[in-house]
Amino acid sequence: MVTIKEIAAAVGVSSATVSRVLNYDTTLSISKRKRQAIIETAEQLNYATPRNRQRANMQGLTKLALVHFLRPEQELIDPYYVALRLGIESRCAALKIETVKVYHTDAKPDATLLQSATGVIAIGRHDEDEIDWLRTHARQLVLADFVPADEQIDSVHADLRIAMERLLQSLANLGYRRMAYIGLFDRRAQCFVEWLTKAGWFDDRLLRSGDKTEEGGYRLARDLLSESRPPEVIITFNDSMAIGVYRAVSEMGLSIPGDVSVASFNDISVAQFLSPPLTTVRLPAEEIGEAAVELLLERVGGRDLAKHITLASKLVWRGSTRAPAGKAAP
Known part of the structure; x- marks a missing residue:
């Protein structure tokens, strides 16, 4: 868990200043630039303020079931999906939300694992029968890295x-x-x-x-x-x-x-x-995971209208191809 002290050290201010900025103390006398630096550093380090942690608890999101379309050994050979799962788990850790991992098997998972959680995030592609089953047993459902045919289900992905x-x-x-x-x-x-x-x-x-x-x-x-x-x-x-x-x-x-x-x-x-x-x-694997947690938090908080979030990708030029004009491939 990232601490206020670590953020303060990174920005070069006192822990008290960081605490007051992150808790929206409008009486604090600090430059706009320094305030922005504190907020951006906290976001980069994935820090959740006490207010945000309380928001999760107050809205009742205390336990999340993470349903993966891969088996554990398959996930380990695909770092992309490891990063996506870690994005979910790190965000949950910051908000003090318990997570339960449910990996793919030849049979459907134990329904009680889903029913005992406040909400479910399903990673990757699931067929229509699996999604219907998840909806039946999940209180709230968000799909990460997959766009469902049913637009009433929240989802986040890269196009x-x-x-x-x-x-x-x-x-x-x-x-x-x-x-x-x-x-x-x-x-x-x-x-x-x-x-x-x-x-x-x-x-x-x-x-x-x-x-x-x-x-x-x-x-x-x-x-x-x-x-x-x-x-x-x-x-x-x-x-x-x-x-x-x-x-x-x-x-x-x-x-x-x-x-x-x-x-x-x-x-x-x-x-x-x-x-x-x-x-x-x-x-943006980790960011997809983090955004999925936020969508679930909103749903548990009472949002009715479905959301579909698309995050941007970025083309990174390196030496395995010719470089565009004006760009030297490393």
């Missing part, structure tokens, strides 16, 4: 279609034409097909579906690079698959980006340390 469109357009601006995509066939893949078809560049031999692991990326990349006309750039479903692509390229005696470029999604911590560093779309 993957917009992210893919931005990536494809940026690659096209750099002169790439023969683009490949590997991974699950989701909104990213749909956008890839539609965008390249409209541009007149789509080649169905460069679209490969497979599991989203490093091994999946390795296997599919070897297939693509064995084509008589291999792609100029391989776009992967996530950074884990991109790591597999790097291995395949190395084993085949090729180079990145000399022989083939690589771009991906998520921006996990290891992406910047690959050789060369990986160009990727940064998806």
Whole structure:
């Protein structure tokens, strides 16, 4: 738990000053700039004021069930979903909300786990039957990283279609034409097909579906690079698959980006340390988790109108692709 003392040390003011600012003491004489610095530092460190912690308790959000669409071992190999879950748990810890984790199994979870919680946050894609079951047993339900067909369910996500469109357009601006995509066939893949078809560049031999692991990326990349006309750039479903692509390229005696470029999604911590560093779309995993908690808090507090929050992604250029004009890829 972040303390007022740590915030005070980071900003260079007294603990008393931090306390008064975070508790909205209007009688405190302090510059607007310093007040803003305290608030921004507290947000960056994920500090929850006593007032906010009391808000959670007063509204009755004391226990949250976190339902994951992955099994524990699957989550561990996908850092994106680990970060999303940690965003939920860190926000709950700051607000003193108890969390219970329910991972995917072959059977539906024990309904009493959901019923005993004030609300449920479901991470990732769940089918309609699963969502109906969750709604039946949850007092309040928020979906994180998935947009439901039922607009009456709260959700928070990053728009993957917009992210893919931005990536494809940026690659096209750099002169790439023969683009490949590997991974699950989701909104990213749909956008890839539609965008390249409209541009007149789509080649169905460069679209490969497979599991989203490093091994999946390795296997599919070897297939693509064995084509008589291999792609100029391989776009992967996530950074884990991109790591597999790097291995395949190395084993085949090729180079990145000399022989083939690589771009991906998520921006996990290891992406910047690959050789060369990986160009990727940064998806706000932790922020999605934090926003899901806030949506649930509002619902428990009495909000009736459903909310759907879309958080922005960011394209991070690195050395695995040609750099845009005026930007030096690391």
